[in-house]
Amino acid sequence: MNNIRYTLAMAWKEIQIFIRDRGAMAMLLLFPILLSSVQGGGNLMANQPGETPSILLHVGLVNEDPGSFGSEIAKVLQSIDVLAVETFAHGEEAEEKVAKGEAAAAILIPADFTEKINAYTSVSIEVIVDPAQPQGVSIIRGIMNKVVDEVTIWGEVQYGIRTVLDNSGLLDGATPQQMAAIGAQNLGVIMTRLNEMRRNPAIEVISEDMKGEVATGGIMAYVSYVYAAYIVLFIFFVVGICAESIQDEREVGTLRRLVAAPIPRGAVIGGKMLGFMLIPCLQAIILFTVGNLAFGVPLGQSPAGLIVLTIVAAGVSTSLGLLLAALVKSKKQANDMGLLLSFGLGFLGGAIPIGQLQMTRMEGPISIISRVVPHANAIEAYYKLIAENASLVDILPEIGILVGMMLIFLIIAARRFRFD
Amino acid sequence: MPAILEVDQLVKKYGDFEAVKGISFNVDEGEVFGLLGPNGAGKTQTISMLTGVIPPTSGTARIAGHDIRTEMNEAKKINGLVPQDLALYPTLSARANLNFFGRIYGLGGKDLKERVEDVLRIVALTERADEAVEKYSGGMKRRVNIAAGLLHHPRLLFLDEPTVGVDPQSRNHIFESVMRLNRERGMSIVYTSHYMEEVELLCNRVAIIDEGKIIALDTIKNLIALLGGGVIHVGLERVDDGLLERLSALPGVEEAVLMPQPAPPPLAEQEDPEVKEREPVTTTPIIKVVAVNSQQAIVNVIGFLNEQDITLTSLEILEPNLESVFLHLTGKKLRE
Ligand SMILES: Nc1ncnc2c1ncn2[C@@H]1O[C@H](COP(=O)(O)OP(=O)(O)OP(=O)(O)O)[C@@H](O)[C@H]1O
Ligand SMILES: [Mg+2]
Numbered sequence: 001m002n003n004i005r006y007t008l009a010m011a012w013k014e015i016q017i018f019i020r021d022r023g024a025m026a027m028l029l030l031f032p033i034l035l036s037s038v039q040g041g042g043n044l045m046a047n048q049p050g051e052t053p054s055i056l057l058h059v060g061l062v063n064e065d066p067g068s069f070g071s072e073i074a075k076v077l078q079s080i081d082v083l084a085v086e087t088f089a090h091g092e093e094a095e096e097k098v099a100k101g102e103a104a105a106a107i108l109i110p111a112d113f114t115e116k117i118n119a120y121t122s123v124s125i126e127v128i129v130d131p132a133q134p135q136g137v138s139i140i141r142g143i144m145n146k147v148v149d150e151v152t153i154w155g156e157v158q159y160g161i162r163t164v165l166d167n168s169g170l171l172d173g174a175t176p177q178q179m180a181a182i183g184a185q186n187l188g189v190i191m192t193r194l195n196e197m198r199r200n201p202a203i204e205v206i207s208e209d210m211k212g213e214v215a216t217g218g219i220m221a222y223v224s225y226v227y228a229a230y231i232v233l234f235i236f237f238v239v240g241i242c243a244e245s246i247q248d249e250r251e252v253g254t255l256r257r258l259v260a261a262p263i264p265r266g267a268v269i270g271g272k273m274l275g276f277m278l279i280p281c282l283q284a285i286i287l288f289t290v291g292n293l294a295f296g297v298p299l300g301q302s303p304a305g306l307i308v309l310t311i312v313a314a315g316v317s318t319s320l321g322l323l324l325a326a327l328v329k330s331k332k333q334a335n336d337m338g339l340l341l342s343f344g345l346g347f348l349g350g351a352i353p354i355g356q357l358q359m360t361r362m363e364g365p366i367s368i369i370s371r372v373v374p375h376a377n378a379i380e381a382y383y384k385l386i387a388e389n390a391s392l393v394d395i396l397p398e399i400g401i402l403v404g405m406m407l408i409f410l411i412i413a414a415r416r417f418r419f420d
Numbered sequence: 421m422p423a424i425l426e427v428d429q430l431v432k433k434y435g436d437f438e439a440v441k442g443i444s445f446n447v448d449e450g451e452v453f454g455l456l457g458p459n460g461a462g463k464t465q466t467i468s469m470l471t472g473v474i475p476p477t478s479g480t481a482r483i484a485g486h487d488i489r490t491e492m493n494e495a496k497k498i499n500g501l502v503p504q505d506l507a508l509y510p511t512l513s514a515r516a517n518l519n520f521f522g523r524i525y526g527l528g529g530k531d532l533k534e535r536v537e538d539v540l541r542i543v544a545l546t547e548r549a550d551e552a553v554e555k556y557s558g559g560m561k562r563r564v565n566i567a568a569g570l571l572h573h574p575r576l577l578f579l580d581e582p583t584v585g586v587d588p589q590s591r592n593h594i595f596e597s598v599m600r601l602n603r604e605r606g607m608s609i610v611y612t613s614h615y616m617e618e619v620e621l622l623c624n625r626v627a628i629i630d631e632g633k634i635i636a637l638d639t640i641k642n643l644i645a646l647l648g649g650g651v652i653h654v655g656l657e658r659v660d661d662g663l664l665e666r667l668s669a670l671p672g673v674e675e676a677v678l679m680p681q682p683a684p685p686p687l688a689e690q691e692d693p694e695v696k697e698r699e700p701v702t703t704t705p706i707i708k709v710v711a712v713n714s715q716q717a718i719v720n721v722i723g724f725l726n727e728q729d730i731t732l733t734s735l736e737i738l739e740p741n742l743e744s745v746f747l748h749l750t751g752k753k754l755r756e
Contacts, residue, residue, distance in 0.1 A: 002526060009523035013509070016520075020511040020552075253505030257568070260471040260503075261524045262496035420474055 003270075006263045010271020014245075015278060024241060029282060058084045059140065060094030060106040067114020073125070077107070098130050105129045105140045220298060221387050226353045227297050228382035231287050232375050233342070233351035235280035235313050240338010242276040242321025247334045250418070259419045269417070273318045280314040300385040305392040309385065312402045313378045319409035320374075326416035349375025358383055377401045424449045424498075424576050424608045425470070429479035432465050432632075439465045441632035442479065447576070447610060452602050454623030455612045456742060458752070462632040463612045464504055467578045470610075471501045483576060500574025502566050504581045504612075510554035514545055514564045517553060518571060525572035539567040542597055559590025566594065570601070576608045577601070583618060598622060616742035628746060635749050644740045648674060650714025651748050654707045654721060655734030663728075667709065670724060672716030679706040680751050704733045708748075 018024060063074045078085045086103070088094045094106035108126040127144050249255040258268050288306070291297030300306065320341065328334040346352050349370060350359035359370035360380040370376035381398035384390035425447040432440040440462040447453040455463045469476045470483070472492045481488045483495040508517050518536045522528075527535060540546045543563035548556070553564055566582055579598065583591050599622065601607045613619050619626055620640055627637040636643055649672075659678065667676035711717035714737065725732060738744035747753060 005526075005528075006524060009520060013512075013520045016516060017509060017511055252510075253503050253507035254509060256468070256473045256505075257501065257503055257507040257521070258524060259473050260496065260499065260501040261521075262493050262526075263524055420468070 003264060003267045006267035007271040007274060010268060011275035011278070014272065014275025017245075018275075018279065027237070029279075029286060057105075057140065058086065058097075058103040060097045060103045061085050061087045061109075062089070062091050062094050062106065063087065063109045064111040065109045065113035066111070069114040070109045073109060073113075095128055098128055101130060103130070107140075107144065220296075223295065223297055224387035225358055225379070225383055227287070227291050228379045228386065229351045229353040229358070231284050231382060232313065232349070232378045233346045234283045234287065235310075235378070236317045236320070236346060236351070236375065237338075237342050238276055238279050238314070238317050239321045239324060239341050240335050241279070242272070242318050243324035243328060243334035243338055244331050245276070246272060246322070246325035247328055247331045250420075251331065255419050265419065268419075269322065269414070273315070273322060276318045276321060277311070277314040280317055281310055284310045284314075298386045300387075301389045302385055302391045305385045305390065305395055306382075308392060309378070309381050309395060309399065312399055312406070313374070316374045316378075316402050316406045316409070319406045319413065322413040322417070323409045326413045326418070345373050345375055349373035349377075350379055351375040371401065374402060374405050422449055423447060424451075424484055425453075425481065425610070427466075427470070427479075427481040430466060430469055430476050430481060431478045432462070432469060432474070433477040438632055440469070440476075443629070443632070443634055444479075445627050445634060445637055447608055449575075449608055450602070450606050451625065452598070452609045452611060452623045454619035454626035455610060455629055456614065456616060456619045456626050456746070457629035458614055458746075461614075461629045463629060464580055465632075466629075467501070467580050467610070467612065471499050471578060472496055473501075497572070498575045500569040500572065500577040502569035502577065502579045502582055504584070506561050506565050508553050508561065508564055508568065511552055513550045513552055514540070514556075514567070515549040517564060518549075518568055521568045522571045527571065535571050535573075539570045542570060542601070543567045544593060557587070557590075559586045559593075562586050562590060562594065563597075566597065573605075574607065576610070578610045578612075580612045581614070582611075583613070583615070595622060616746070620742055626742065628742070628749065630746075630750055630752075636745065640742065643742060643745050646745055647710075647738060647740055647748055649711040650717070650740070651738040651744065652709040652711060652714065652718060652721070653679070653734070653736040653738070654709055654725075654732065655704050656707060656725070657704055657731045657733055659705045659707070660728070660730070663730075664707065667707065667721060667724065670717070670720040672711055672713045672720055674710045674712050676707050676709045676721075679708050706734070 059077070061074060061077060063070045065071070074085075074087070077083060086097070088097075091106070091108050094103070094108070097103040098106045106128040108128070110125070113125070125144060127140060129140060246255070249258075255268070259265065284306075288297070288299060292299055321338070324334060324337055324341065328337060343352075358379045359376045360367050362370075377398045381395040381402075384395050384398075423446040427443060427445050430440055430443045431438065443462070443466055445453075455466065457463050465474070468474045470481055470488065472488065472495065476488075484498045486492075486494040486498070488495050509520070512520070515536060518539060519532065522532045522536060537546070540549050543566055545560060545563055545567070548560070553561060556564070562582060562585070566579070569577060569579075582598075583594055586594065595618070598609060598611065602609055609622075611619065611622055623640065625637070625639050626643060627634045628643070629635070636646065664676050664678065667673060709717055709721055718735075718737070722732070722735075738747065743753075
C-alpha cells in the first residue's frame, strides 16, 4: 500500500516537472496537434493510387523559380500520368505551342514563387489554355489548383510551425537538445509529407473527379493506417526523454537522495515509468480527438481496446526508456540514442508511413520480420481497432507481443540500472 | 552516552582501488561528529555506505542498533542525508521539492504541511518558498538542500560538505541551524568538511581521514595536543650526519625528524614555465622539530645551527589548529 503511495508521489513529481518544461511540452503535445491536423488534411485530399486514366494531355511547363517549391511542382506535374510535360526555358515558346494547338496548356511558374510562399504572401501560377480543347482546360485547371494547394499547404506547415513556436514563447525554455529534437521531429514529418506528395500526386483526385465516385473505404483505410502510424511514432518519442530525465537525476544527485530514503528501489523506477507513461497516453488522446473531430478518423468500436493498447504501448515505450537510461553515461547520449531509437525503430516498424500498407500486411517475410519491432505490432493493433472495428480480444496477439517486449526491456533495465 | 552510530571496519573497493580502507568509529547520541579530510579522502563514500546509497564491500555499521547489512530500511528511517550535491529539482519550487521528499519519507496531509513549514523556518526560506529553486542563490539552494534532509525528523543527520560554494552570510546561517538542531532537538550530526575552521567550531570530536583511512580520532583539544609543546618546520641547506640526533638532544626539543620530501613533479609539468614560476621546486630538506616547549626549542635550534654554520632556508611555527595536526600527521596540507 505504501509502495503505491511512493510510486504515485514519484509520478506526480514527474508531471509537475513536465508541466514546467515548456520545451518538452511543445515537443510532445503541441506537435502532435499541429502535425496531425496538417497530415490529416493532406491525406483526405489524396486518394489511394488507382488505375491510370487514359487521357493524355500535352502541356508546356516554364519554371522560372529557382526555389524548392517551383521544382517540387514541376516534379509533381511530371509524375502525373495523364500529362505529357514538355519543359521550356521561356514563356513565349510554351505559349506558341498552345497557339499552334500542340499543347493544351502552358504553365508558367513565376520567378518569385518560392520566395512569396516563404514570405506568406499570395502567389499565382499562370496557366494559358487552348480554348479549342475545352475538356482539357478543366482538367488542367483542376490539376493546377490541387498541386498548388498541396505546395502551399506544405509551405504553410513550415511557416505555421515556425510562427506558432516563435510567438508562443513555448521554446523559450527549450535546451539546444530539445530544439534539435523538435527540428528532427519536424523534419521527419516533412520528409514523410514529401514522400506522400510524390506517391499520391494530385492526379488521383482528378481521376476520381472524372469517374465521379470516391472509394470512401479505401481513403479511410489509408487515413487510419497513417493515423495509427503517427500515434505510434509519437508514443515512442518518450524513450529519449525518459532516459534523459533519469540520467539527469543521476547527475544532479536526486536519485541518490531517493535511494537513501526508506522506499524500495522498485517504487522509484515504477514512479518514473508511470509518470512518463502519461505523456504518450496524452498524445494518443489528443491525436485521436483531433483526428476524429477534424478529419473523421474512425475510432472503431472498442474504447477498451484503444485504452488498453495505448497503455501497453506507452509501457513498452517507457520501459525502453528505462533500458536506455540503464545503459547511457550522459544526458547527451540519452537524447541522441533516444532520437535514433525513435526514428530508427519508427522507420523499421512502419511508423513513418511511406508505403500504402502497414508492414505487418506487406507481402513476403517483411510481415513477419517487422513483428520484431514494437512499432509494427502497435500500428497493426491500432489499425485493427479503428479501421476494422476489432475488439480487445482480436488484438490480444499484438498486446501479448508488446507486453513480452516490455517485460524483456524491464528485466534487462533492472539488471543494469545504476542509482549512483 | 549510548552510541547512535557504530561503524565497524567499513571497506569500499572499486576493482583494485580501495576508496575506503576499513574505517571504524562511534558517534554518541547528541554528538556533533566531524569527518575532516582532503578531497578524495573517502568521506562521501563512507557516508554513502552508511545511508544505503551504495553497499559496502565489507564491514558494517549499526545505526541505533540496526545493522545496515540486514536492517537498512530501519536505519534509513533514523538517518537523514544532506548530500554533497544540490540534490533538488531545479524547476520546482522549494516547497514542491520539500513536499515531494516528505512524501517519499511517508509523510502526508497535515503532518507533511506542518513539517515543510517547520523546515522552511529552520533554514529561513519561508518567504521565497514558492520560487523555483533554480532562481535561488547558491547559499539558498544549499539551505533547501539541508531542509530536505530534515523533514522526517532524523535522529542522526549526515551533512556532507553543506557549505561548499556558499557566501559568508548563508554559511553562518547554516552553522547556526546545525547548532540549534543539535542543542534544541538533540539531533546527532556527522559533519563532513575539508574546512578545519568549520569542524573546530561545530564538532565535539573529529576523525581525520586521509586516503580512505582514519589517521586520528579524538576531541579537538586532544588532537591539537598531538602537536605537543608545538611543532616547528626548519628548512636547511644541508643535513649533516648525526644532525638529527644532536637536535633531538637539545633542551626543549622532544624529537627532530626529516620530513618526507615531496615527489618531484612529472617532467612535462617541470618544463611548463608557468608552473615553475608559481611553485619553484624546493629540494632543500625540511626538519620537523617537535617541541616540549616551543620558545626554548626555537632559541636552542637556531643557536645550534649557527654554531654548525648551517644556513636556515625557512622557518615555520605551526599554529595550534587542526590544519597543523593534519600537516603534522601526513606531511600534506589539508587543502592544496
Ligand atoms: N564510482 C566510483 N568508482 C571508482 N572510484 C570512485 C567512485 N566514487 C568515488 N571514487 C573514488 O573514491 C575516492 C573517495 O571519494 P569520495 O567522494 O568519498 O571523497 P571525499 O572525501 O568525499 O572528497 P571531496 O572532499 O572531494 O568530496 C576518490 O578517490 C574517488 O575518486
Ligand atoms: Mg565528498
